[in-house]
Amino acid sequence: MKVYLGVDVGSVSTNMAVTNINGEVLESLYIRTIGQPVKAVQDGLKKLGEKIGKDAEIMGVGTTGSARNLTSVLVGADVVKNEITAHAVAVSRIVPGAQTILEIGGQDSKIIIMRDGVVTDFAMNTVCAAGTGSFLDQQASRLNIPIEKFGELALKSQNPVRIAGRCAVFAESDMVHKQQLGHCTEDIVAGLCEALVRNYLNNVGKGKEILEPVVFQGGVAANIGIKVAFEKSLKKELTIPENFGVMGAIGCCYLAMEATLEKPTKFKGWEASEFSFRPTSFECKGCPNHCEVIQVYENDKIVARWGDRCGKWSNASVDK
Amino acid sequence: MKIAFPIMGNSYIAFKQLIKEMGHEPVVEPMISAKTMSLGVAYSPEFACIPFKILLGSYLEAIEKGAEVIITSGGHGPCRAGYYGILHQKIIQDLGYDTKVVVFDSFTRNIGDYIRKLNWLLTQGKTSWWKFYKGLQKVWLKIKVLDELEILSHNIRPYEINKGETTKVYKKCLELVDETKNKSQILEAKDACIKMLKNISQDRSRKPLKIGVVGEIYVLIEPFANLDIQATLGEMGVYTERSMYLAHWLRENSNKSHHEKDVIEAAQPYLREKIGGHGINSIGETIMYAKRGFDGIIQMAPFSCIPEIVAKGILPRISQDNGIPVMTVFLDEQTGKAGLETRLEAFADLLKQRRDGRLLKAY
Numbered sequence: 001m002k003v004y005l006g007v008d009v010g011s012v013s014t015n016m017a018v019t020n021i022n023g024e025v026l027e028s029l030y031i032r033t034i035g036q037p038v039k040a041v042q043d044g045l046k047k048l049g050e051k052i053g054k055d056a057e058i059m060g061v062g063t064t065g066s067a068r069n070l071t072s073v074l075v076g077a078d079v080v081k082n083e084i085t086a087h088a089v090a091v092s093r094i095v096p097g098a099q100t101i102l103e104i105g106g107q108d109s110k111i112i113i114m115r116d117g118v119v120t121d122f123a124m125n126t127v128c129a130a131g132t133g134s135f136l137d138q139q140a141s142r143l144n145i146p147i148e149k150f151g152e153l154a155l156k157s158q159n160p161v162r163i164a165g166r167c168a169v170f171a172e173s174d175m176v177h178k179q180q181l182g183h184c185t186e187d188i189v190a191g192l193c194e195a196l197v198r199n200y201l202n203n204v205g206k207g208k209e210i211l212e213p214v215v216f217q218g219g220v221a222a223n224i225g226i227k228v229a230f231e232k233s234l235k236k237e238l239t240i241p242e243n244f245g246v247m248g249a250i251g252c253c254y255l256a257m258e259a260t261l262e263k264p265t266k267f268k269g270w271e272a273s274e275f276s277f278r279p280t281s282f283e284c285k286g287c288p289n290h291c292e293v294i295q296v297y298e299n300d301k302i303v304a305r306w307g308d309r310c311g312k313w314s315n316a317s318v319d320k
Numbered sequence: 321m322k323i324a325f326p327i328m329g330n331s332y333i334a335f336k337q338l339i340k341e342m343g344h345e346p347v348v349e350p351m352i353s354a355k356t357m358s359l360g361v362a363y364s365p366e367f368a369c370i371p372f373k374i375l376l377g378s379y380l381e382a383i384e385k386g387a388e389v390i391i392t393s394g395g396h397g398p399c400r401a402g403y404y405g406i407l408h409q410k411i412i413q414d415l416g417y418d419t420k421v422v423v424f425d426s427f428t429r430n431i432g433d434y435i436r437k438l439n440w441l442l443t444q445g446k447t448s449w450w451k452f453y454k455g456l457q458k459v460w461l462k463i464k465v466l467d468e469l470e471i472l473s474h475n476i477r478p479y480e481i482n483k484g485e486t487t488k489v490y491k492k493c494l495e496l497v498d499e500t501k502n503k504s505q506i507l508e509a510k511d512a513c514i515k516m517l518k519n520i521s522q523d524r525s526r527k528p529l530k531i532g533v534v535g536e537i538y539v540l541i542e543p544f545a546n547l548d549i550q551a552t553l554g555e556m557g558v559y560t561e562r563s564m565y566l567a568h569w570l571r572e573n574s575n576k577s578h579h580e581k582d583v584i585e586a587a588q589p590y591l592r593e594k595i596g597g598h599g600i601n602s603i604g605e606t607i608m609y610a611k612r613g614f615d616g617i618i619q620m621a622p623f624s625c626i627p628e629i630v631a632k633g634i635l636p637r638i639s640q641d642n643g644i645p646v647m648t649v650f651l652d653e654q655t656g657k658a659g660l661e662t663r664l665e666a667f668a669d670l671l672k673q674r675r676d677g678r679l680l681k682a683y
Binding site for chain 1: 351353354355636645658659662663665666667669670673674677
């Protein structure tokens with residue numbers, strides 16, 4: 001069976017997806033990155049390899065997410081793409097005709113506007129993380145509620161409290177304040193959902209024309225409380241795709257499919273999960289910029305370098 | 321005297337000579353680096369903009385190297401930059417240095433003040449006005465040559481076959497120009513550099529996207545402040561033009577060019593008032609790039625820059641009316657290159673999709 005692999009390594013989670021040549025999702029995987037992208041990717045590869053490695057032939061690999069360059073070295077990627085394009089590609093095929101994509105991940109949130117099947121505008125959060133999954137995660141653990149239960153609990157609220165959502169730190173102190181006043185947990189949880197949505201729409205979504213169909217994806221789409229808060233605020237219905245959490249990875253599969261039309265894949269094989277990858281860094285003293293150069297060792301060979309402004313290191317030939 | 325000046329892009333090469341022509345010793349090194357930035361941030365008001373912080377940092381580094389006088393330009397209109405020279409002076413004083421900051425406002429504004437300050441510098445350097453006038457012509461030529469070479473490098477980069485080669489050759493060009501002393505040497509270096517740049521192996525069959533870069537003058541011109549956006553885009557295969565070069569700016573401020581008039585006229589339907597800094601330019605230039613068939617616009621603005629914030633508020637309408645996507649990038653000491661690269665990549669993808677009318681080649 002011929003398949004494509006997509007890997008999306010973000011700040012909080014590492015997602016993988018495998019599709020067949022018709023673009024149908026066969027397998028997907030969601031692992032916490034826990035600050036160790038190399039380990040997360042290798043663990044993921046191992047798990048996928050055990051599940052489908054025997055009868056699947058990888059035809060192409062794509063990577064995205066904030067660790068996309070590192071990941072591309074680890075797995076041998078055919079295409080390395082930014083998250084915006086990867087998400088848009090996935091949606092255009094899974095929800096044809098979608099005009100707006102709301103995507104909320106661990107540490108970034110974005111809005112993508114699509115018209116006639118192409119991206120016409122996008123925005124990402126810049127200076128604030130109050131509208132992201134990490135914020136909810138943190139508050140859930142403060143309230144001692146498993147994040148999985150967060151959404152359901154919010155739905156039980158009759159009277160959501162208003163929480164200042166401008167900044168994660170102020171939101172937290174405001175939330176504590178509301179707790180001390182005696183509001184019940186459901187109302188506070190629902191208030192947090194509304195604060196996040198308000199913050200998202202006022203920051204990332206500012207000035208964007210949100211037209212239906214609206215697709216909601218990213219890890220936070222698992223939270224029914226947020227979905228309802230969005231629908232209430234936008235007065236529009238949201239579509240949540242089946243594989244909402246791994247849409248970036250799925251987009252990479254499609255991108256990989258295109259990238260390998262005329263050439264063979266660079267995939268390193270499932271064995272790559274056993275290679276010893278060691279990223280190291282050093283400060284280049286060549287000029288006053290003092291760039292922090294990252295180099296990645298595969299076993300004992302340097303396979304990639306980046307981080308320098310001038311290209312002295314990244315352009316230097318590395319042993320292949 | 322040992323004299324330092326604001327470092328902004330490649331202009332230091334010309335200003336170095338200017339100081340020498342006045343009979344003084346220029347303090348240039350070190351160039352702007354992470355250390356400059358940390359120094360500037362440490363001693364600046366938090367809400368000052370990034371040009372202020374970078375300049376303060378570079379002044380403090382120059383003072384360590386013995387600078388006795390710092391020459392800088394003023395500003396006009398409702399932008400804080402006009403006040404920055406004075407504030408820099410106060411901070412430098414508070415830190416216990418007696419280095420003097422001499423601010424030159426546009427001479428069309430206060431010609432007496434301008435001449436008085438210049439006269440003082442020349443007297444101190446034991447240089448006659450005539451000698452200075454001759455020197456100034458060389459400096460002006462150098463500035464124009466430097467701008468010309470930079471523009472050429474940006475034109476060639478998206479076509480280069482070996483990624484990074486243009487940047488390398490351009491660096492060599494700067495060194496060549498830096499070594500020149502008189503008019504014939506400057507012109508000789510210019511010809512040699514143009515030849516070197518044109519000799520870079522290129523693939524002219526490419527059809528690069530065209531992006532116009534507009535915004536505040538300092539972050540447009542100084543690559544350290546804008547995370548080298550033009551070279552980054554160029555190496556991604558995008559052709560860029562930017563709205564501001566030093567030679568243009570000097571010409572505008574000495575009433576020698578009428579480009580600014582056109583820009584302000586173009587902005588009229590959206591903004592009839594000069595709002596300080598280069599706010600109205602960002603509006604007008606965007607419209608002019610759109611009319612010239614550019615694929616997209618990137619606005620570069622220092623975080624908290626009011627003129628650019630006002631311009632940003634107007635840009636979505638221009639974008640809609642002219643059918644040209646606009647992306648704004650705010651820059652401060654917190655801006656990371658990785659985040660910027662993701663956005664640039666996504667923006668270029670968006671423009672490409674628009675141009676080709678589809679998301680991907682495959683379907």
